[in-house]
Amino acid sequence: MHPKILIYDGTFKGLLTCIFQIYEEKLTEYSIYPEGYNQNDFFANQEHVITDEEKSGRVLESFKKYTSKKAVHRIYRAFLSEIPGVELLIVDFFKHIFEQKTDLSDDFSHPPILKIAQIDRKVGREKHRMEAFIRFELLKDGIFFTKIAPDFNVLPLILKHFKNRYADQQWIIYDEKRQFGLYYNLNKVTPISLDFKNNSKKNTNILHEDEISFQKLWKSYFDASNIKSRKNTKLHLQHVPKRYWKYLTEKTIIM
Amino acid sequence: MNFDRIKEKLEILADAAKYDVSCSSSGSNRKNTKNGLGDSSGMGICHSYTEDGRCVSLLKILLTNHCIFDCAYCVTRRSNDIKRAAFKVQEVVDLTINFYRRNYIEGLFLSSGIFKSPDHTMERLIRVAKKLREEENFNGYIHLKSIPGASDELMREAGLYADRLSVNIEVPTVSGLKLLAPEKKHEDFTKPMLKVKNEIIQFKNERKFIKSTPKYAPAGQSTQMIVGATGESDRDIMYSANYYYKQYNMKRVYYSGYVPITTDPRLPAITSQVPMLRENRLYQTDWLLRFYGFDIRELLNNDHPNLDLDIDPKLSWALRNQHLFPVNINTADKSMLARIPGLGMRSVFKILQARKYRKLNWEHLKAIGIALNRAKYFIVCDSRLWERKDWTPEQIKSKIIKTSSSKFRKDYSTQLNLFDHAS
Structure with a gap:
């Protein structure tokens, strides 16, 4: 028999529902894909799993019983990596815990657990980089705006950081890759989607009149604080890999 | 805002402040209150890196580079013929707020040349910080320089607005200070340090009983020493660093390789190299003291007044103390694991975690990501194979050097390079 292919809606709860089903149907051979993932096996035994609040809740609760908040967080962050195949690693992690009935979430000599921890750290690094490298531009209407395209889906993870920090200014962080963003209206953060079709990349007439001047000041500051006799390009690139330069005002603005 | 004039000042006063290496924005616990701006309760963030590879996390500027002192090692010394400028208080506030709102920085690091008098200067620095906190409701990070010779009253006030205070000792020995900065006294540096230390202790105690006690310099104080300007040994530097850590509860001591900026005969020639490798070894030593449980001695x-340049200080120590090795990875306690060359604290924690579940062999160690190229000569694990034969320290050292690479290799390699001319 062909292994069963479970298709879920791409949410964490959807994946947890899949785990419930794996146990319910005692599946031994299976694969899991998010909706829209291209796989060409027409003969496979496919099933669309419908996300279920109760089933996913039960899976999470019994996992928490053996482990800790920290372990759940680690798995959730690894899930947000959207790395193909991460779903199966997560299932293995859950199964290992359910079989051993004890908190083995730090047992790094068990390969899936180590793998999840490594992915978690990658996602953590990307999250931290977004917190560091995002540059807001002030628009005419008083909103601080930025577009990002992170390697992983870190928007849900950076929400709190930006909400705490910029509590007295309106801001939008928009993920171009995943086509959704967060908008903070001085009160709460809401998810939004925008249509950029008619907007060129840098549309200067939507910017506040002082915006470019401040960007230039920042660039001047950046250049002035460099010590030429200590030039160390290797270290520089290690800290700011080239793929992040597109975010950085100091690296992109033309004086 | 006159952007052209501000730009000119910013270039002068950022350029003058860049030799202060501290850029830390961590260690504070100031939360955003009342929907204000900023939060410095989390870990520090480096928002960018200059081409020399140093982190940019704070707007690091001088209020002015006018100075009444003439310290030989300093670019802003009175006798140096350079462009001078001064910011107004409001200008610094506006720059900080506008940079912060765009997520360029974590906050402000404000230092200054000393104009008129130490107290006059300190008072002006405090005014900037006070304005940021009280008028702008700013909760980002503020690092103020304690001006040598500033009065106790002002130091007390400074800590109420700043997250961190620092006074740079710059020259690690009293004799060096006499030579390079004859107008300053050692006590000018230590008096504000002592005041800040005592205030921190007092505020912490009061907080235990009265929760509404305001914060006082929650990220503590730090200092900086110039390395390679006055011929001091590594021992001189690290013993005095150790003294400041112990005596004044320093959060950090920074080491800054001397960048030649002047032709003063008391200082290294303008053509000399910045001692970056030496600086690196000093930081490694500093970490060993603070996180690895080493004693400076x-x-x-006396037998080892200087650090080896070709190997790191922990490896160097281990080679001198072969009788303590090999260490059994599966049974050794944490403090001994921390002393194994090539293992960082992160690796130590990984080993402690993983060995709860099974005895570890070489494969396990590799799988959890332990770097073994140095460590393998100093450990045994659950395996009958190990690298430890009866090698002498010299043999181990040469094996390690052969199999490792360092960007600093060219700085200490004494071998002649046959291909130098070809390239």
Whole structure:
């Protein structure tokens, strides 16, 4: 028999529902894909799993019983990596815990657990980089705006950081890759989607009149604080890999 | 805002402040209150890196580079013929707020040349910080320089607005200070340090009983020493660093390789190299003291007044103390694991975690990501194979050097390079 292919809606709860089903149907051979993932096996035994609040809740609760908040967080962050195949690693992690009935979430000599921890750290690094490298531009209407395209889906993870920090200014962080963003209206953060079709990349007439001047000041500051006799390009690139330069005002603005 | 004029000042006063290496924005616990701006309760963030590879996390500027002192090692010394400028208080506030709102920075690091008098200067620095906190409701990070010779009253006030205070000792020995900064006294540096230390202790105590006690310099204080300007040994530097850590509860001591900026005969020639490798070894030593449980006397003493340049200080110590090795990875306690060359604290924690579940062999160690190229000569694990034969320290050292690479290799390699001319 062909292994069963479970298709879920791409949410964490959807994946947890899949785990419930794996146990319910005692599946031994299976694969899991998010909706829209291209796989060409027409003969496979496919099933669309419908996300279920109760089933996913039960899976999470019994996992928490053996482990800790920290372990759940680690798995959730690894899930947000959207790395193909991460779903199966997560299932293995859950199964290992359910079989051993004890908190083995730090047992790094068990390969899936180590793998999840490594992915978690990658996602953590990307999250931290977004917190560091995002540059807001002030628009005419008083909103601080930025577009990002992170390697992983870190928007849900950076929400709190930006909400705490910029509590007295309106801001939008928009993920171009995943086509959704967060908008903070001085009160709460809401998810939004925008249509950029008619907007060129840098549309200067939507910017506040002082915006470019401040960007230039920042660039001047950046250049002035460099010590030429200590030039160390290797270290520089290690800290700011080239793929992040597109975010950085100091690296992109033309004086 | 006159952007052209501000730009000119910013270039002068950022350029003058860049030799202060501290850029830390961590260690504070100031939360955003009342929907204000900023939060410095989390870990520090480096928002960018200059081409020399140093982190940019704060707007690091001088209020002015006018100075009444003439310290030989300093670019802003009175006798140096350079462009001078001064910011107004409001200008610094506006720059900080506008940079912060765009997520360029974590906050402000404000230092200054000393104009008129130390107290006059300190008072002006405090005014900037006070304005940021009280008028702008700013909760980002503020690092103020304690001006040598500033009065106790002002130091007390400074800590109420700043997250961190620092006074740079710059020259690690009293004799060096006499030579390079004859107008300053050692006490000018230590008096504000002592005041800040005592205030921190007092505020912490009061907080235990009265929760509404305001914060006082929650990220503590730090200092900086110039390395390679006055011929001091590594032992001189690290013993005095150790003294400041112990005596004044310093959060950090920074080491800054001397960048030649002047032709003063008391200082290294303008053509000399910045001692970056030496600086690196000093930081490694500093970490061993603060996080690895080493005592300074184990690493530097009369027999070893200077650190090896070709190997790191922990490896150097281990080679001198072969009788303590090999260490059994599966049974050794944490403090001994921390002393194994090539293992960082992160690796130590990984080993402690993983060995709860099974005895570890070489494969396990590799799988959890332990770097073994140095460590393998100093450990045994659950395996009958190990690298430890009866090698002498010299043999181990040469094996390690052969199989490792360092960007600093060219700085200490004494071998002649046959291909130098070809390239």
